[in-house]
Amino acid sequence: RKEVEQDPGPFNVPEGATVAFNCTYSNSASQSFFWYRQDCRKEPKLLMSVYSSGNEDGRFTAQLNRASQYISLLIRDSKLSDSATYLCVVNMLNQGGKLIFGQGTELSVKP
Amino acid sequence: DAGVTQSPTHLIKTRGQHVTLRCSPISGHKSVSWYQQVLGQGPQFIFQYYEKEERGRGNFPDRFSARQFPNYSSELNVNALLLGDSALYLCASSLTAGATNEKLFFGSGTQLSVL
Numbered sequence: 001r002k003e004v005e006q007d008p009g010p011f012n013v014p015e016g017a018t019v020a021f022n023c024t025y026s027n028s029a030s031q032s033f034f035w036y037r038q039d040c041r042k043e044p045k046l047l048m049s050v051y052s053s054g055n056e057d058g059r060f061t062a063q064l065n066r067a068s069q070y071i072s073l074l075i076r077d078s079k080l081s082d083s084a085t086y087l088c089v090v091n092m093l094n095q096g097g098k099l100i101f102g103q104g105t106e107l108s109v110k111p
Numbered sequence: 112d113a114g115v116t117q118s119p120t121h122l123i124k125t126r127g128q129h130v131t132l133r134c135s136p137i138s139g140h141k142s143v144s145w146y147q148q149v150l151g152q153g154p155q156f157i158f159q160y161y162e163k164e165e166r167g168r169g170n171f172p173d174r175f176s177a178r179q180f181p182n183y184s185s186e187l188n189v190n191a192l193l194l195g196d197s198a199l200y201l202c203a204s205s206l207t208a209g210a211t212n213e214k215l216f217f218g219s220g221t222q223l224s225v226l
Binding site for chain 1: 142144146151153154155156159161166167169199201203205208214215217218219220222
């Protein structure tokens with residue numbers, strides 16, 4: 001079983017749509033959680049950290065459910081520029097340099 | 112200020128050869144991590160170095176090795192290349208090595224093709 005699992009998609013949505021991505025992780029000792037965004041064959045870039053209380057950054061909302069070992073990302077009012085691969089990422093206590101990435105979920109926003 | 116720089120950007124090798132990839136971290140950052148990203152997969156952790164010492168190693172064969180220099184730059188070496196080593200190799204730098212919420216900054220990667 002993969003440590004971090006995501007639906008690879010692709011998710012094809014029209015502009016303005018709301019889209020949600022889910023992710024599960026297998027190690028209950030996971031301490032920190034992130035969503036990264038990666039454009040085609042470029043480097044991953046941090047989109048947002050995910051906190052237990054849930055957090056929002058503009059059109060993006062992230063949720064964490066430790067009991068179910070489940071992370072989600074909600075994107076409202078999708079823009080064409082949101083088209084990318086979204087990577088769910090976890091790491092363990094005091095292992096800041098060792099990120100564990102999911103496979104990534106591909107999003108394509110169409111006009 | 113320059114971000115994380117990696118060289119070369121692209122590389123083509125044949126099976127059995129060896130390759131050296133280079134990374135310069137952001138000024139002031141003392142930790143460098145290496146990741147391999149095969150097409151269609153997320154990046155996979157290979158190594159982390161901090162203050163010239165190995166701090167972590169992923170599940171990769173001994174053909175993969177790395178080192179960090181006094182100026183905190185790093186090299187990743189891969190010997191006896193296999194077709195399956197074809198991937199995007201990413202370097203990430205951070206200030207320290209251990210903090211759980213340490214922010215990593217990625218370079219744009221080296222695309223290695225093994226023929």
